[in-house]
Amino acid sequence: MQLELAIQKRYEQGGRRFALDIEFGCDTQRLVLLGPSGSGKSLTLKAIAGLMTPDAGRIRLGGRTLFDAARGVALPARARKMGYLFQDxxxxxxxxxxxxxxxxVAGSRWFNPSRRVRxxxxxxxxxxxxxxxxxxxxPHTLSGGQRQRAALxxxxxxKPEALLLDEPFAxxxxxxxxHMRAELGELLAQTGIPLILISHDPDDATAFGDTVFTLADGRLARQGAA
Structure with a gap:
């Protein structure tokens, strides 16, 4: 998975200011973005997925340009072909x-499959x-683990080109x-689907991080979980 990312995004809400200014590249199958709450992990993941539009910068994945502010390129989420697993x-x-x-499978949020569909x-x-x-x-009758398996x-x-996971085990x-780390690891090994995972838990970085970037206050603090 070749990922090149350099983005900036500024927020101001309720007197609080936050600036995301992050740049990195990786060429590994599994990337983990590690950091505490408020470090910018979720914003970065949403930018990759097309759920948040940066103010400036660019995102390229697997040779495809997903976002380039200078060129006016911003592919919609559905065109990016990402499998996104929300925290909830x-x-x-x-x-x-x-x-x-x-x-x-339908790939449309307006599609309402019949109970008889197979x-x-x-x-x-x-x-x-x-x-x-x-x-x-x-869903309301399922346990947390069962809901996670259904969402995965x-x-x-x-058939996503990459799987994006937002704090999947929190x-x-x-x-x-x-158990779910082991199960997901086996699944990824079978499918070969690239993974981008965000977490605050170093154990997730150990389990899945071919490459690990640590974020703090909207910036890249270091490469590696340690």
């Missing part, structure tokens, strides 16, 4: 697990994550965190 998983509450995963790509990931027995369940299945069903207890 963002499953659609009115849809079953099967429908949520099929929604990922999209092959959705079924593949439902089985891969051991969700077959829960396919007709609704939905993200991967869209809401899980310690034993489940360890």
């Amino acid at each position: 998983y963002a499953l659609l509450p009115h849809l079953t697990v099967r429908q949520n995963v099929a929604f990922g 999209a092959p790509e959705a079924e593949r990931w439902i089985e891969a994550f051991g969700l077959g027995a829960l396919a007709d369940a609704y 299945a939905r993200a991967l069903a869209a 809401a899980l207890d310690a034993p489940l965190r360890a």
